[in-house]
Amino acid sequence: DIQMTQSPSSLSASVGDRVTITCRASQGIRNDLGWYQQKPGKAPKRLISAASSLQSGVPSRFSGSGSGTEFTLTISSLQPEDFATYYCLQHNSYLRTFGQGTKVEIK
């Protein structure tokens, strides 16, 4: 099974900061990775598909990069509405795997 290691597990940042979250796959997954945002009590929402494709309606301050085993989600200028938990999800294998999550908190 493919394991996804996401880091950090949490971070504190201020409005306007640049934030970077990383996911590492235990084996190569090409670009079969999505990034999700989840707010308390809500279902997750996909921000990025195919490692770097921004979903329709998602602000351009979000970007994704990477291929193979290492992937990055970047928020270029953190906004108040971005405080949430973020997850990666690999779909290279029929057995999908989420990363452990990164909680982005207000500094």
Place this chain on the structure above:
Amino acid sequence: EVHLVESGGGLVQPGGSLRLSCAASGFTFRNYWMNWVRQAPGKGLEWVANIYQDGSEKHYVDSVKGRFTISRDNAKNSLYLEMNSLRAEDTAVYYCANLYSDYWGQGTLVTVSS
């Protein structure tokens, strides 16, 4: 408008059984893999199982293999999760999801406790 509505959650004793249902509308249900994803209280997301368009292929996370069964009825636009031999660690909100299209239900809470 797309809707995925889960039902069937509740309180069950360890070792018990529960059947979750998910009613889909607003998209061509039979054309998509469907998934169950769960989230234990205060924890991260965990993919549980998925099923091919016609139900001929199914996959499960190791922790539920042999205990949970995913199924679907395309005539009723419905997805199911039969859960047996439930354990305390199965306590979670269970989401029905079309991960390809990023459609999610609101979730149904399953609590396994004596």
